[in-house]
Amino acid sequence: MTTPGGPEGTAAERGAAFRSGFACFVGRPNVGKSTLMNALVGTKVAITSDRPQTTRRAIRGIVHRPDAQLVIVDTPGLHKPRTLLGERLDSLVRSTLTEVDVIGFCVPADQPIGPGDRFIARELANVKRTPVVAIVTKTDLADPETIARQLLAVQELGDFAEIVPCSADRGFQVDLVADLLISRLPEGVALYPEGDLTDEPEQVLVAELVREAALEGVRDELPHSIAVVVEEMAPREGRDDLVDVYAHLYVERPSQKGIIIGHKGARLKEVGARARRQIEALLGTKVYLDLRVKVAKDWQRDPKQLRRLGFYD
Template sequence: MSSPATEFRAGFACFVGRPNVGKSTLMNALVGAKVAITSSKPQTTRRAIRGVVHRPGAQLVVVDTPGLHRPRTLLGERLDSLVLSTLTEVDVIGFCVPADEAIGRGDRFIADKLAAVKKTPVVAVVTKCDLADREAVARQLLAVSELADFAEIIPVSAETGERLDVLADQLVARLPLSPPLYPDGELTDEPEQLLVAELIREAALEGVRDELPHSIAVVVEEMGPRPGREDLLDVYAHMFVERPSQKAIVIGPKGARLKDVGTRARQQIEALLGTRVYLDLRIKVAKDWQRDPKQLRRLGFYD
């Protein structure tokens, strides 16, 4: 007879889907904390971010990935490559399709990609069910079922928490028997400097023109307690855009927009780290960085 310790399950699940289908919001809801930034702008996620879900008898490590799309830049190509490599490294895949949007070419494109991953079970997740009525959700469940032979199809709402426990149960059931992979209570293995950089980028994404989000990158150059002030953390960060005109957009009239970005980012960083923060945020132009291999490496996007 197996002992309870040997019945513990632990492993990796990843959420995939086209841009802006709610993958990051879903991961944050399952983890119970904000470990991935969210935005109404597509292509917000640029890294494979891991969030750890602790449950009785199981540990589910959720990997949030960038939205799969047909890339138009070198950055886009690298993001797609990151997603496809992640699919081969997890124990179960969650394919996310929103309840409030018709199935489109992007969804079919991803379903075809997933069909090639033969050994990994795929659970279809119909997200944003709070934005659709019951009949619309039912129609979407039927439409998703016609895309492929999924292991399960689960409607959820990250906003209301509806059926998140069912989704977690289904993902955990497909994990291998294993001891925990992370210490109890740890919610992510993302370095704090990367989390801080992402919170700054999230603040910058709000309220800028539609063409700008893809052009913003943030690097935290230095971060640490101020000498003699253990209650105050100094953060020095650079925000990169591709053209001088974009720099002007981010700064705004008399610096108002940049000041607002700094204030919102600082509040989020303080909430994340539990300490007062001094944020020094500067803007630099890195010409066409999304298409420049050297600059992509400088900003942390490797081959």
Template sequence: MTKPTEPSTPHRAEAAEPPFRSGFACFVGRPNVGKSTLMNALVGRKVAITSDQPQTTRRAIRGIVHRDDAQLIVVDTPGLHKPKTLLGERLDSLARSTLTEVDVVGFCVPAGDPVGRGDQYIARELAQLRSTPVVALVTKTDRVPPQAVAEQLLAVSALGEWADIVPVSAVSGHQVDVVADVLVRHLPEGPPLYPGGEPTDEPEQQLVAELIREAALDGVRDELPHSIAVVVDEMAPRPGGGLTDIYAIMYVERPSQKAIVIGTRGARLRDVGSEARRHIEALLGTRVFLDLRVKVAKDWQRDPKQLRRLGFQE
């Protein structure tokens, strides 16, 4: 007689691997709230220039965060603001169009600034994004005591309905990983969208132009930050290796601004060139010869033809 088969003990189901996620996030907020600094912190290297000057960002820069479980592409946009020039109108339009193309939005409000009309205006705009989750990010928490951060979290919470609220300091690194986790959670399932390892899809020539503009912004302080545009005319390794030749032009709007940028006997322009060269060499991993000149493009911020020539498309 055949012995009855004992019922098999069911094996415990192995935990399924979480699905890979990939997609786009963008940071919005008033100018100078730490969007670019936070993106650099998430990516782990400098892909967007930073400055204390408002409206530093002029293009939608994409930084790529590579993880084992996800690929997060962060789009850094110009701050939403009331435009005063044709350039300002195009930057504002760029920021708004980006909002409709991403999977999740990070609304940045600095911890140390009282919530104001600009924040309220942006919150109302974001409330119209019915199908896109918005994460509120209270930035620059390293600059204020914990009690002020707690008060700001309450103030931001009262601005609208947010998918999450996260305090973060890009400078100290506090909760940068939490911001990444929260943003990834809102991405759709899908394969990587960019090859592994690359921190951005920006062409090197454009990154070099931005580094020169950053050095110029630091050099002129409050005197003419929005009047400077930079174009790299030529960039190529010198025959024989070991050196990259870069020829770039800084454009300003008036002869008086040109004099400010150049400085007494060219001192300020030399300082800008030295600072820019240091960052460019770190980016390229090679020694750099930088030929930097200054030209006047009268009222370029208001001239459609000159805006196109300088790379600001409609």
């Protein structure tokens, strides 16, 4: 008989211990950390892009199971910082590594092991008390022989608790990744209410969806210069089926502003339409989205502007 806790009942009904705790994904930029977290959570809680350094904050996604609650912390990619923003992102990753119960070290199947992977493996070797599960991501982009070689190459990088290949896009072994991470969590009670998928405020999620839309199709150097702040978000007065969102996109130079706006505003309209669809799916209601593009000169290097844009010390 199927019970409310699932085919085999809840952890308590099976006499098993309930486990709860935190895991983080770490890796160099653009190795599929955010895509994997979204696949594990079962919905989009972190934006994704083929541009490096898309993730700029530690976003928590919550995986609910009858016998466990796994809170995944998606971190920015570790890299050699070139700006004050980069330094703060690297500091955020290192502090996260010391606060979680298990670490998922993500390495893509379709790219050779490089200096960035070796650097992170050395960093992880210094985190003595926290088990590390090596995750070979993006297996859908590599043939079996390449995946086998990558698994052997990852094995040489360090002494990992487990090494597992997976594809978040195809759903290949995503559940196994969750199993391996959960098995290393301590026994404990649920940390978040059932049904919560993230603890990120809605305005932050909306700002991230706007930034994701703006990242599509821009020049290689531009993504690092885009920041988004939702200035106001509230239901339209007298309407319970419409939310007004007013957001500012910040770039560092006037020339970048022109790229975002496009000829006669065409590109900004495209960004708005793409973002609005995602925001409506997130909020479950119709959305009026007002986007304005502003220049905040060299904001990535300015402590005051970083604070104003939400990147704190």
